[in-house]
Amino acid sequence: MKLFEQEELVIYNSTSKFKEKFKSINEGSVGMYVCGPTVYNNVHLGNCRTFLSFDLVFRYLKHLGYQVRYVRNITDAGHLENDADSGEDRIAKKARIERLEPMEIVQRYTIDFHQTMSLFNALPPSIEPTATGHIIEQIEIIEKILAEGLAYVVNGSVYFDVHKFNKNHSYGKLSGRNLEDMVANTRDLTAQTDKKNPQDFALWKKAEPEHIMRWSSPWSQGFPGWHLECTAMSTKYLGKQFDIHGGGMDLKFPHHECEIAQSEAALKTNPVNYWMHANMLTLNGKKMAKSTGNNILPHEIFSGNNSKLSKAFSPTVTKFFMYQAHYRSILDFSNEALMASEKGFNKMMEAYKMLSVITSSDECNFDASTWKQSCYNAMNDDFNSPILIAQLFEAVKIINSAKEGTINLDQNAITMLQDTMHTFIFDVLGLQDNLVANTAGDHQLVGAVNILIELRNQARANKDFATSDLIRDQLKDAGIHLKDGKEGTSFTTS
Numbered sequence: 001m002k003l004f005e006q007e008e009l010v011i012y013n014s015t016s017k018f019k020e021k022f023k024s025i026n027e028g029s030v031g032m033y034v035c036g037p038t039v040y041n042n043v044h045l046g047n048c049r050t051f052l053s054f055d056l057v058f059r060y061l062k063h064l065g066y067q068v069r070y071v072r073n074i075t076d077a078g079h080l081e082n083d084a085d086s087g088e089d090r091i092a093k094k095a096r097i098e099r100l101e102p103m104e105i106v107q108r109y110t111i112d113f114h115q116t117m118s119l120f121n122a123l124p125p126s127i128e129p130t131a132t133g134h135i136i137e138q139i140e141i142i143e144k145i146l147a148e149g150l151a152y153v154v155n156g157s158v159y160f161d162v163h164k165f166n167k168n169h170s171y172g173k174l175s176g177r178n179l180e181d182m183v184a185n186t187r188d189l190t191a192q193t194d195k196k197n198p199q200d201f202a203l204w205k206k207a208e209p210e211h212i213m214r215w216s217s218p219w220s221q222g223f224p225g226w227h228l229e230c231t232a233m234s235t236k237y238l239g240k241q242f243d244i245h246g247g248g249m250d251l252k253f254p255h256h257e258c259e260i261a262q263s264e265a266a267l268k269t270n271p272v273n274y275w276m277h278a279n280m281l282t283l284n285g286k287k288m289a290k291s292t293g294n295n296i297l298p299h300e301i302f303s304g305n306n307s308k309l310s311k312a313f314s315p316t317v318t319k320f321f322m323y324q325a326h327y328r329s330i331l332d333f334s335n336e337a338l339m340a341s342e343k344g345f346n347k348m349m350e351a352y353k354m355l356s357v358i359t360s361s362d363e364c365n366f367d368a369s370t371w372k373q374s375c376y377n378a379m380n381d382d383f384n385s386p387i388l389i390a391q392l393f394e395a396v397k398i399i400n401s402a403k404e405g406t407i408n409l410d411q412n413a414i415t416m417l418q419d420t421m422h423t424f425i426f427d428v429l430g431l432q433d434n435l436v437a438n439t440a441g442d443h444q445l446v447g448a449v450n451i452l453i454e455l456r457n458q459a460r461a462n463k464d465f466a467t468s469d470l471i472r473d474q475l476k477d478a479g480i481h482l483k484d485g486k487e488g489t490s491f492t493t494s
C-alpha cells in the first residue's frame with residue numbers, strides 16, 4: 001500500500017480559497033507546473049523561497065509514493081518590463097546594457113539559477129522547458145484562440161479579447177476580480193495602444209525594428225506574449241488538464257488569470273485543479289527591491305558578504321529558516337531570525353545524532369507512533385512545515401530528556417525516532433547536515449579540522465592554553481565551532 005492511500009492530504013486551493021482534499025486526475029501520479037524564473041539577473045531570494053516551497057511539495061508528494069511529473073519553465077523571451085504589455089523585453093534590455101547576445105544573458109543567469117538551487121539542495125524538475133524552445137506550440141495556441149473568435153489581430157500583433165471571452169466565461173475567477181471592477185478602476189489610457197480594451201493582453205507582439213529577439217509567425221516577425229508560454233508548455237507536457245499549478249503570489253494576476261483564459265479559449269478546459277501560491281519574503285520588515293538597496297542575494301548569505309549580516313549562513317540554515325514559516329505566510333528575513341534558525345537547526349541535528357548513542361531501556365515513556373503520525377498530519381495539512389518543525393523539536397526534547405535519564409525510550413521508539421527524523425529532515429525538508437561529510441570537499445574539511453583538534457589536544461596536554469584557545473577561536477571565526485565532551489572534541493559548522 002502506498003503512503004498516499006493512507007495519508008489524507010489537503011491543499012489550499014487559491015481558486016476556492018479553501019483547503020480541499022487532494023485527489024489526482026490519474027491515480028498514483030501527479031502533474032505539477034510551476035512558473036520558473038525570467039533569467040535576466042541573479043536569482044532573487046524571494047524567488048528562491050517560491051521554488052523551495054514547491055520543492056517541498058514535490059518532495060512530499062514523491063515521499064507519499066506519487067509518480068510526480070514536475071515541470072518548471074525557464075522564461076528566456078517575451079517577459080516585458082511591465083505587465084501591461086509595454087516596455088522592453090527584460091532579457092533584451094540586459095543584453096543591450098551589457099553588450100551581449102540575449103542568449104548569453106540567458107545562459108549566464110540560467111547557470112546561476114541552477115547553481116543556487118543546487119546549493120539549496122532543491123531537486124531539479126522533471127522537465128525544464130524554455131519559452132524560445134516552444135514558439136511553434138505558442139503560435140498553434142494563438143491560431144486556436146483566433147479560430148474561436150476570442151482574439152484579434154492589429155498591425156501584426158494579436159491580442160486576447162477579454163471582454164468577449166468574459167461573456168461566456170468568467171475572467172478573474174482565480175484572483176477574485178471581476179471585469180466590471182477592472183474597467184471601473186482602469187484609468188483611460190489614451191496612450192498609443194492597439195488594444196480594443198486596456199484589459200486585453202498580448203498573445204503575439206510585432207517586433208519593433210530595434211527588437212532583436214524575434215521569430216516568424218503568420219502575423220509578423222515578433223515574439224509571444226509572456227502569459228502564453230506557460231499555457232503552451234504545461235499543455236504539452238502535462239495535458240489540457242493537470243493537478244497542480246504553482247507560482248509566486250504576485251503571478252496570480254494577471255499571469256495566471258491569463259493562463260486560465262487562454263486554456264479555456266483554445267482548449268475548452270479549465271486547465272488546473274489546484275492552484276497554489278507562495279507568499280513573499282520581506283527583508284527587515286520591508287519589501288525587497290534592488291532599487292532601494294533593501295535586497296540580499298543568496299550568495300551574499302552563504303559568504304556573509306553583506307552589511308545586513310553579522311556572519312555567513314549555510315544554504316541549509318537559510319532553507320530551514322524559510323520552512324519555519326508556512327509557504328502562504330509572509331516571511332521576514334533578518335540577521336536575528338537567521339541566527340535563531342541556525343541555533344535551532346544545530347540543536348535538532350545534535351539531538352538526531354544523539355539517538356545513535358542513547359541506551360535503550362525495557363521501559364518506554366514516549367508514544368513514538370503518535371508522534372510520527374503528527375509529523376505526517378502537519379505535512380498533510382497543506383504542507384505545514386512550521387508545524388512539522390515544531391514536531392521535530394518535540395522529538396528533540398524527548399531525546400534530551402532520555403539523555404539526561406528523566407525518561408526512558410525502548411529500542412522501538414529510538415528506531416522510529418531515527419527513521420522518522422531522517423525521513424522528514426533529509427528527504428522531505430531536503431535539509432543537509434552541516435556536519436556530515438557528503439562531498440569530497442567536506443571530507444577534506446573534516447580531515448583538516450581533525451588535525452587541528454589533535455594539535456589543540458596536544459597543546460592542552462602541554463598546558464599551552466594560549467595555543468589551544470587560539471586554535472578554537474580562529475576556527476570559530478571561520479564558522480567552525482569546537483565542542484568538548486566526554487567522548488572527545490567534535491565540531492559543528494555554520
Ligand SMILES: [Zn+2]
Nearest residue numbers: 035036230255
Ligand atoms: Zn507562468
